[in-house]
Amino acid sequence: MTDADDLAEWIGRKDSAEEVLSHRLATRYHMTFERPGDPPAPGAAAPRLIHWCLAQPVAPMSALGEDGHPALGTFLPPVPLPRRMWAGGEVTFHGDLRVGDRVCRTSRIADIARKEGRSGTLWFVTVAHEITVAGQTRVTERQDLVYRAAGGAGGAAPAAAPPGKHRRRVEPSSTLLFRYSAMTFNGHRIHYDRDHAVRSEGYDGLVVHGPMQAALLLMFAGDLAGRAPDRLSFRGMSPLTDTGGAFHLNAAQVEDGRQALWTARDGGPEAMRAEAGWAEGARAVLR
Structure with missing residues (x-):
């Protein structure tokens, strides 16, 4: 049986990517959520949490799992359970991202743990993200991922x-x-x-x-x-x-x-x- 010690070498692993926060993306975000007023213009502050739309990992179709996620074992550790969910997290904003910024995302595996719950074995992976613009930190984030066995989505x-x-x-x-x-x-x-x-x-x-x-x-x-x-x-x-x-x-x-x-x-x-x-x-x- 796999335990956390078997995956300890994955802790500290990093991944990074960059993307320009385009006016087109800001407009799509604004319109999708039907925000009041006009979309933010170039140079204006963009909506907070729009960074979840930026610099996301991109895998070829052949490297995707059956659920549509990139297969484990590249950046995220190969935990032995198939169903992945974004269980929660915490985000701190140190400043605004602005339309036109070149945004850099740096991600690091912070922790891996196996726990036993009422629904069986669960694996938890904690990822730390830092979002920067020209070397200045704009957002820091903790992302909590949970993996469970295939089958039903939960209890009562x-x-x-x-x-x-x-x-x-x-x-x-x-x-x-x-x-x-x-x-x-x-x-x-x-x-x-x-x-x-x-x-x-x-x-x-x-x-x-x-x-x-x-x-x-x-x-x-x-x-x-x-x-x-x-x-x-x-x-x-x-x-x-x-x-x-x-x-x-x-x-x-x-x-x-x-x-x-x-x-x-x-x-x-x-x-x-x-x-x-x-x-x-x-x-x-x-x-």
Whole structure:
């Protein structure tokens, strides 16, 4: 049986790539999420978390796994379980990316661990990312990946989530899911191939991307506060699919420069739980 010591040599492994944050990408992002006003012009600050659309790994078709992800054993370690999910993470913004910037992503395997849960063995891989422009750090990030066995997507759903003080309705259409997959160059078939999502991975429909839920929550928090958050932590709590229609972004009252956020369908459990934070001095704009 493989254990974490067998994969220890992968810790510290790095990968990097560069890409220009084009006006075309900024426009696609703006229009996909139907943001108010005009898309950011060249030189203007781009939406936070747009870096998830930049400098993504690109593998040839022959190097993809059955689920559409690049096969393990190149940058990500060859853990012995097939089903990969972005379970959560934490992002800190040190400054804005601007339209026209040449953005560099440097990624490093920070930790690998095997754990036993109620649903069996799980593998956790932690990846640290740094996003820079001309050598200056603009974003630092911890990304938590979890791998599970093939088959069902999980056990019984938890209790229904309460409504937030503030709410916003989102319709998870297959077109929205496809456009986000395209912008982020994410080939994971659970987001656009319904047959694969249901028959191979055990979901009841197309899966709403965890990162997209996090991005929507960050935008919601920024709209409520009048300023985009400087930090966002998030964790996937239960799968959210397009079956059942709309879901809601929920936000609590801001306290001490922090705001609790979550996604849920009416009568359903929390899907994504997040916390937004603002740097010292930003509290005056929060309401």
